[in-house]
Amino acid sequence: MKEIVALSNKTITINRNEFLKVKGSIDTNIYYVESGSLRIFVLDDYEEQTIRFGYKENIIVSLDSFLTEKPSDLFIQAIKKTIIKVITKQQIDFFLETESNRTLWTKILENLVIQQMEREIDILTNSPKERYERVLKRSPQLFQEIPNKHIANYMRMSPETLSRLKKS
Structure with missing residues (x-):
């Protein structure tokens, strides 16, 4: 991953609640988070659904937009002041001209797919307790970095349910 981050020649700061990407926009950049936190969500019948x-x-x-170069329904919003390095699709395309870099890139994409599959399993797991335990085991740092209201939304439960689970 260091090789990918090293491609960046641009760093930006996004303030709390500011959007990096909005629904309907095309975003062919990859972002490396140096500090702060962001969330990716969709707006579903006026309700936000956090997905990452x-x-x-x-x-x-915004992987769909990055890969297809088409508009996406995803929003990316800063949860708190965030500093990110920007890596453009052009920088990635140039990077992928060597075989060893393509192998690294494939591993990064495979990791993203596995994370997405784990996320889908989390959503389909019936018990809030099981969902909480799976997410806690997989991403303990999440609970230090992200406010409970966003984690609860991500895990499809009320903030009160999450609070009870954390206490037990």
Whole structure:
């Protein structure tokens, strides 16, 4: 991943609640989070559904838009003041001209797919307790970086349920 981050020649700061990407926009950048935190969400009948988080030393991307170069329904919003490195699709394309870099890139994409599959399993798991335990085991840092209201939304439960689970 260091090789990908090293491609960046641009760092930006996003203030709390500011949007990095909004629904209907095309975003062909990959972002490496140096500090702060962000969330990726969709707006479903006026209700936000958080589907992913990014915090220190994470890559965050609107993967559908990055891959297709088409508009996406995703929003990316800063949860708190966030500093990110920007890696453009052009920088990635140039990087992928060597075989060893393509192998690294494949591993990064495979990791994203596995994370997405784990996320789908979390959503389909019936018990809030099971969902909480799975997420806690997989991403303990999440609970230090992200406010409970966003984690509860991500895990499809009320903030009160999450609070009870954390206490037990």
